[in-house]
Amino acid sequence: MSVDLPRDVVLPVEVIDVRLDPEPHPLEISHKAEIAANWEREIASNPRLFNGTVVLVSEMSYEDGRLTGHCHAARYATFLYWRRHRDVPGTGHFYAHAMLVSSDNALVAIRMAPHTVNAGRIYFAAGSFEPNDFRNGVVDIDYNMRREVKEETGLDLAVAERGVLAYVLSTERGTVIFRRYWMPLSANEIVSRVNAFVAAETDPEISGPVVIHSAADQPDDLLPHMPPLIEWHFSQQRH
Structure with missing residues (x-):
């Protein structure tokens, strides 16, 4: 098993055939004790973490516009262990971004709330795939995007x-699949709506929206995979 995609280049995807394997992820079996020990350290640092179910990749490849792979349901503790040991073979993180584009062609990202694992970091609204993001065993990226946004x-x-x-x-940090969504709202209108939503939430996942107006407008605290996505968007036509 391997995760074998060209690194650090944006590639078009016409077919997505990434399937959910019912068997446990090999990492969860082979590193059970290490995962448990790391989880104890993680929750000691951030007691609000929840050991829910996410999806980790065991195999993925790309050829001629076709993305194929196999995923397995795993505990969040397993994902956090992988984050600290990214060189584990046959394991990868696969997640989705809905790239929100305002009517005035700005990108709207989010800054994560202080209690989250990515506290203060900026990226497009996203979350790890979960088993309910799969339809007939195949990942539905747009369902995941709609849910997370x-x-x-x-x-x-x-x-x-x-x-x-x-x-x-x-990238070495994982594989992001993304799609642009053109909103019928200006950046200011989107910001107002998101801020109102966050203010009404008891325990919001984000601190608020972050507007990016150009390829040169890259705020501090972007996650490392974000600059290539920003630069790609502002170099492309609408399609």
Whole structure:
């Protein structure tokens, strides 16, 4: 098993055939004690972490616009262990971004809340895939995107124009598949709506929205995979 994609290049995706394997992830079996010990350290540092179910990749490849792979349901503790040991073979993180584009062509990202594992970091609203993001065993990236954007920002992607193609970027930190969604709102209007949603939440996942107006407008605290996505967007036509 391997995760074998070209690194650090944005690639178009026409077909997504990433499947959920019912068997446990090999990492969860082979490193059970280490995962448990690391989880104790993680919750000692941040007691609000929840050991829910996420999805980790065991195999993934890309060829001629086709992204294929196998995923396994795993505990969040397993994912956090992998984050500290990214060189474990046959293991990878696969997640999705809905790239929100305002009517005035700004990108709208989010800053994560202080209690989250990525506290203060900036990226597009996202979360790890979960088993309910798969339809007939195959990942539904747009369902995941709609769910995560709604949960974090209150925005409904049903009002947006969906980009024709998805794209993938693989780095040493993981593999992100993303799609542009053009919102029928200006950046200021999106900011107002997201801020109102966050203010009304008892325990919001994000601190608030972050607007990016150009390829040169890259705020501090961006996660490392974000600059290539920002630069890609502002170099592309609408499609």
